[in-house]
Amino acid sequence: MRLVPLVLKERIIEPEGERPKNGNFTPAVYEVLSCENKTRPYLTGAVLLAVDVGAVGVAFAAAVALRYSFGSGLNFSTYWELSPLLLLFSIFYAGAKLYSGTMFPPPEELRRLTYATSAVFLTLAVFALLTQTGMRYSRGVFFLAWGLALVAVPLARAAIRALYVSRPWWGRGVLILGAGYTCAHLVRTLQENPQLGLKPIALLDDDPVKQKRELHGVPVVGACALAPKLARRLRLSYAAVAMPGVSRARLVELLGQHGWPFRRTLLIPDLFGFSSLWVTSRDLGGILGLELREQLLLPIPMLVKRTLDLVLALVGGLFILPLLGLIALAIKLDSRGPVFYRSERMGRDGHRFVALKFRSMRGDGEALLRELLQRDPEKRKEYEQYHKLTSDPRVTPVGRLLRAWSLDELPQLWNVLKGDMSLVGPRAYLERERPDMGEKSNLILKVRPGITGLWQVSGRNERTFGERVDMDVYYARNWSVWLDFWILARTATAVLQGKGAY
Incomplete structure (x- = not known):
């Protein structure tokens, strides 16, 4: 997914006292290339909320219909009275941070949806038990709706994400500080995984050599000192710092001076290849630690x-x-x-x-493969790269x-x-x-x-x-x-x- 082409938008005039002290920009005039931030995280969250409520409603309706098909004589109007409780699901999902505009990896989203959905049904069960209102409703419908909701909500989310993930308004725009190898890897990964909901809008780096160029279609528009200006101008509340090579002192200074406009800041360490999905942060007396667990060895x-x-x-x-x-x-x-x-x-x-x-395959497949690879260099090259053949005669x-x-x-x-x-x-x-x-x-x-x-x-x-x-x-x-x-x-x-x- 490539972002919208960039155009020269305007000059930002900085007062003499606000010039960066690092000397990257000697003049007081900065030409800033910026693409319009069309992402609307609140709209994304609203769409997901509507989909979640609709999926749970369908699950309840299907459970009632299935129970009714067995000739139980259920009264549909009795269950229609429960429709306001669908909002309870959205409250629990919001508590699980499922409407923030940025998405979790699919396994983590599935875990949160399962826990939140189960928590709502357990809450309803406890309420029905304590108030004795459960006598009016079928327990079969309740458990069937629970099971159907666990399947319907993730499927509905996957369908709506496939439909809208490429739309400009979907997700949340992110400003990235850094324009090196780690940043390039981050930009490419976010573009290849739009379902995560983070869309790189612009890059900043204090190295003049890296400025006024692009990484995978995203421009490096200037020094890190421009972060507050761009945050306000582009309505960005999310930043990522992909500068693993800077010292601790410089990183603290960078976040203190330029990271204050952002409600969320993501630090990207150069730890590619390590466990990433279930890493736990630990506070060790003021020292940040990352706990990695080899799950399948436990x-x-x-x-x-x-x-x-x-x-x-x-x-x-x-x-x-x-x-x-x-x-x-x-x-x-x-x-x-x-x-x-x-x-x-x-x-x-x-x-x-x-x-x-x-x-x-044919019984003489291995002998046929050796003969084919010996006489056909193209097939041999393909097999060495993929360990498979697209048109395998065997x-x-x-x-x-x-x-x-x-x-x-x-x-x-x-x-x-x-x-x-x-x-x-x-x-x-x-x-x-x-x-x-x-x-x-x-x-x-x-x-x-x-x-x-x-x-x-x-x-x-x-x-x-x-x-x-x-x-x-x-x-x-x-x-x-x-x-x-x-x-x-x-x-x-x-x-x-x-x-x-x-």
Whole structure:
């Protein structure tokens, strides 16, 4: 997403006494390039509020309709009287900071929505119990509405975000102090993830060499001393400081002199590659500390994840048994060879295990691959970069269909039940791929590989091998049950789209 092109807007005349002391600007006249800040965080919050209330209302209506369909003789008007209570949800969501104009990462938003929605229903249950008004309403409707709301609200938010995230008014404008490597990485990340709601408007840096240029379409308009002026002129209340190389004394001075107009200031340290999703700030007697936890190396998170794997794999496996039989029959009719393909992979702690998949290739696939890579330099280059081929001659007609819908992965539910794999996790790597993983393999192999994972919902095979490894490292460092739920939900969308599958 590229911001609106910039135009020379006006000259800002600074009194002689307000000139910066650092000498970056010797004249008293500053030419400032600025793009109009069209973001409207309050409008963004209002849209989300309306969507949340509507989704909860639909969940209640669906629960009543389903209960009524069983012939319970419910009175719809009785439940209509509860409609003013929908505002209670918006109050709890506001308390969870879900209307600030800036968005949380999807797993964190899902966690906050789940807790806030459950808190409202528990509050209503306690109120009904204490006042004895619950006798008028069906407990089945109550629990059904609770479950439906937990699903409906996140889905409604995802739909409205996909619809409006590219609109100029969506989100909140941010002024960034710094124009170096860290800033460039921040700008690119915010532009590639507009769902976060932070839109870079302008950059400031005291280095004259960096001024009057652009980083990913965002201009460096002058020195940091212009921050208060731009905050007022562009109605910006959010700033980010991406200058990890400055000293502590300079950073304190910078925030004290130029950070006062902003209600929120985000400090970006040069800690790329570290855990970021569930980092906790700690006050150590006036010293700021960041607590990083390797979630999947802790006993309780490991137990929770394993329990979810067993429950979901058992329930899901029972539902898809007829589908598994049809796929097996189609494979036998399509080509000669076994139904299943067995491949030795690296599991947790480097343990070797045999991963099961429905066979999607010819039986002589490996020999055919070696021959193809030897005679075709372009194919060899593609395979070295992606470890995949877009037009792989080894794949059978039925296998191509299975791969497009990721149905060839279904037998790995057996690997999940055995404990070799997880439903969600890093890719199950081959032994010959370990040298290409480098030192990152040490962390990735601490975690059970998954049937699906972060890279599979972020472009699938269109991602390079290096990008997939980086995503697996991110997953291992930032795991939570909410991240797993989000990936599972995104997996369904990615499979239906079929993008990047071959």
